[in-house]
Amino acid sequence: MARIGVFVCHCGTNISATVDVKKVAEIAKGFPGVKFATDYRYMCSEPGQDLIQKMVKEHNLTRIVVAACSPSLHEKTFRTCTQNAGLNPYFFEMANIREQCSWVHDDREEATLKAIDIVKLATAKVGKNNPLQTTFIPVEKKVLIIGGGISGIQAAIDVAFNGFKAVIVEREPSIGGRMAMFDKTFPTLDCAACILTPKMVEVNQSDLIKLYTYSEVEEVSGYVGNFKVKIRRKARLVDENKCNGCGTCWQRCPVRLPSEFDMNLGKRKAIYVPFPQAVPNVPVIDQKHCLYINKKKCGICKKVCPFEAIDYEQEDEVIEEQFGAIIVATGFTMFDHSIYGEYGYGKYKNVTTGLHFERMLNSSGPTGGKIVRPSDGKEAKKVVFIQCVGSRDEARGMPYCSRLCCMYTAKQALLLKEHNPEAEAYVFYIDIRAAGKNYEEFVERVQDEYGATYLRGRVSKIFQRNGRLMVRGCDTLSGTQIEIDADLVVLATALIARPDAIKLAQMLHIPYDQNRLFTEAHPKLAPVETVTTGVFLTGACQSPKDIPDTVATASAASVKACGLLSHEKLPIDPQIARVDVEICSGCLACKEVCPFGAIEKEEIVDRVTQQKRWVAKVAPSLCNGCGACNTACRPGAIDLDGFTEEQIFGQIESLTADKGNER
């Protein structure tokens, strides 16, 4: 028979002001199995913990109940305390009489009665607790980074700096992501390429970092420490090992196509590298448009390649690797603003987006750094910037603020003025959100020093009058409706999750929100973790982020990943689901409901019939002990250690037995 000790905490006055703690302790002495009960001012303090350990020895206690705050706060403290007293740490139960009692009630008498019931439940459970042992799993010391933008690049560099291996899987032919497309970065006006390319080169040259460009993650299985990942390496039709990026092939290729990297403002060939600083500097053949692939004509690239690197027969290759942790750095995409018919996108060539403008600003971009009207290539002198296109619009766009449009618009207005001091910049905004180091100062400079005209209000309509693009908006500050004839309109479109974000989330078993942005484990205290242990988030796939924030989260995520990898073995909570294979019918209803993908199918030989059959098997490292399988299991083959049916029914009985008598 268990010998239970009950310790009731005052928590200063947090509990004692509403609950008569002395009475609770007094009554607890009469509960079955309770050999000792007392109250104390702060149980979590060192003297409080000493008291528990002393009483365990003195009264020969074998089970501990602490009636105090929420287990999420101090369960770990008292588990350790119980262990230090020489008992199994799972011979402890916490009765939450603070969050679930004293804090939410004000009638002292009723609250005291409720606290007594809560303590009774805990004593009824603890008597039936089984000793549980923490188990360990080995760790594969390699990190998978999905996405090769600035986020993934920084994460890889930091992982390598910590001495671990990293693999970047990037969908595009080169790493660099969106940042490679930018001209200059706010608020310092560093040239984006100048600060990005050294990092790209570092990644390429590191012995610890492997790059899989033009590749995609296809399947993820396993769990923290041992993720098994299938990666599809799309056929480049160019042998990466032979090519040295001399450029002869793309110079000679006769096919000219709009360049995605240049937002279709420039041209590329059918065999191409997206931009001059690409890493790796190996071209890829666009199979859709290559003349040889489609019509068996041409073949010039193969003929001119001095290294025989062109291989038209190359096929996709699927490789499988193991990883200890995964960092998700898939970034964002731009909101499709064609939904706003009033902005005339598609109708008017001179209505463009921030990314188009960014490419125009870039001196190595399609216009050589000239701001021009796409309609006739003439210099654009009057530019209207429209912010919040798709942001802060619950009706047609995204409900959230995209966070960086205010800043990049200010930067673009400034750069426009630097390119041409005679140019005029008008910015329609709702609020200016410049909450970053030196951001507000930057925006003020753009307004005051560079004379950009800020107009507070949304634009209602863009239309054409006498061959001029007219922007009709409003300035709520002066209460006037405004019309501006513009050469060029630049829309600051919202940053949104990639369309295939959900597919990846399901692959990794990580949750996402109503906007398809991946959800962090805790918005304040675990911003780069996910609820799936071993999977971390960085950059704009979690929420729109600018470069400084992205780099910060990348470093944070890599520290978390390296922290995991620095262990030889990882402990796992033993409070997880357990399948009784004798009872399991193999229906696998549990597998359907498991949100963590912790249940697998296993073939066993039936003890009685000696026939092979399927049963459910729990992967201990993936199971979070949520109990969903437990309730879904029809034959009742699944039990949850730490919350067994015996324990739960014991609790219910302890309460109902009394209440029955009362009636």
Add this chain to the structure above:
Amino acid sequence: MKCSIASDKFRRKFAEQIEEICGERISLCYQCGKCSAGCPVAYAMDYLPSQITRFAQLGLIDKVMKSSTIWICASCQTCSVRCPRGIDLAKVMDALRILAKRKGIVPKEQIAPLFDGIFLGSIEKYGRLNELSLITKLNMASGRPFKDVSLLPIMLKKGKIKLKPQKSNPGKEVRYLMRKVEKLESK
């Protein structure tokens, strides 16, 4: 309905004019409204002081010049000491008044410009202010001749105003000041 804001060049010129007169940059204003919030005479204005700044930023000169606000401003400088962007708005109001006079757009119903003229005339003539003549002239000019008559005996009795103008010699300094004002207004 629609109101096309002034061209970039025009607005820049207008802002420069203001800066030239008073040394203040209206482009610094970020429309927080602190000036309007604290203005003790805002209740009597047609536009708030912050709105006037906004109109000025957008080059909506007509709205600025024809507003009562710039004439009602008492130059108490509450706005100036409180402005987080360090704009001395009282000075800007001064500048706007000067510009309005230069352009000859002074609304007829405004007493303030009349007052200013009579006030300065008195200074020019006597070297100091003659209250009786100021009150009389102002009330006559604004068509309210008997406005303050009932106050006269009390003020005379208390020695607040004298029947005979007190003269001090309007010397070189006063003449210099007057010339400067004239120059500023007629520029």
